[in-house]
Amino acid sequence: MELRHLYTFKVVTEVRGFTRAAEILGYAQSSVTAQIQSLEEELGTPLFDRLGKKVVPTDAGQRLLPYALEIIKMHASAKDAIQSSATLSGTLTIGAPESLASFRLPEIIRDYKKRYPEVKMILKPGMCWEMREFVRRGELDLAFLIEPETQETDLSIETLVEEKIALIAPRDHPLASYTTVTPNDLKNETILHTEPGCSYRLLIEKHLNSQGIFPSPDLEFWSIEAIKNCVMSGLGLSFLPLIAVRKELQEEKLVSLAWDDRPHRVATQLVYHRKKWLSPALQEFLSLVKQHAAEWG
16 A cells, blocks of 8 residues: 555545546646556455546545545654654764773764754774774774774775874973984883774884884783873873873873874774765764864864
């Protein structure tokens, strides 16, 4: 039973004529006749008596009318519920590494929840390579990455902002007075590492190794806050995204050493599957992300 057939049946019933119904619906009269005949064949009973130029609903037609009206009404309500951005609902599952989840996303999520409180948001932490695989498998609606810029044939990846990597040290560290810090200056330094598989850790280790510097992997942390506190206590140096240490640098709890970070910069990137249907809730979130990213600079 097609919805358009029920809508045609409704209009014919209201105007009591096929010709007038065809004018209102913008159909040829033969199309109106064919739709009503198709509905009658499906139901196995006539729906109208043809009385000269007028048509009158049969008993079966009168019984069908309230159901047809209810189905048409429910269809309109369903469209409104799905298409209305004012009442967005559903669930968004978002992936991000700790640095972005802590220092880039909170303001975005706060603003989004203020606008669309009925949308449930799930934030899943993880490594950047994991995020890409989760997006591919449909386990995440979208993810944020912080790594060198990449492109994938099956993923839509958009760079939002370039991120600097800071080499941080305690305020009184001897290297704080150097105008330039080279890889060779780090030969005897303790480096506090982020977790294995971290994109910017791999990038920096590759560079240091190429200069003959092989930092010990004995001190690894899964928490950026733990790394910062250990650096402040004098346990060693560390490479972290500038956004993650900006507050401590401003408060002079840490110092950023003068090293050449240009070859080691990474970017915050937004990724989702190219074939994914972008729901209204997801479209609004993507739009808000880009608004915030325009102010990051």
